[in-house]
Amino acid sequence: MVMMISKMKIYIVGLFLFLVASKGLINEVDAAGECGKTPISSAAASLSPCLAAAKNGRAAVPPVCCSKVGALIKAAPKCLCAVLLSPLTKQAGINPAIAVSIPKRCNISKRPVGKKCGKYTLP
Template sequence: MVNFVRNTKMAAAVKFICVLGFLAVLSIAVIERADGASACGKASPDEEAFKFAPCAAAAQYEKAAVSNSCCQQVKRLGQNPTCLCAILLSNTAKSSGVKPEVAITIPKRCNFANRPVGYKCGAYTMP
């Protein structure tokens, strides 16, 4: 009887250790997956938003001219509308005074024929 109790406790301890090990491996896998899993690849939308400094005026005022350097940055990320949208809605963009309803018009104002027309970006749709 003593051996049975000892074996049962040992088996329970082994199962507990296995479950803890599995949870540790699962947690590491989730953390690794989250690292670099932003809409913009390894860079966060907030980090990418800093590259859009040339678009500051054009993202606040619809009548403002869009500079060539702004169009180049938008074209670089325009192939990935998910990233572009994440940048426009990022905390960095908001704190910089970007108006998403205006910023979303920049690809059209740059005269990009191959822009993501109709793409939903939060409450906004790309024209």
């Protein structure tokens, strides 16, 4: 009987520890990253109107691109940098040195001027 109670206590303590550890893992998965709860791939896809301007510094930046970049900077300023440094950027043929100039080319007044984004600095 005493042995059964000991096993029951061990089981309950083990279950409690498992639940506590699981909660920590769930919180880590749900935690907000650079783009909040939006995956970087989704944030990058939202900037698809900027593709030509991110490859060519002389290309006109479409107004829809400017509005998307402006909204992203306002909602999650670190997200723009996370997108620029993501492997998706390289796969799409985007030149990060050109892409960081888009907020300036869009005349976004509240852009993070001078912010370091990897080895690039936002103008």
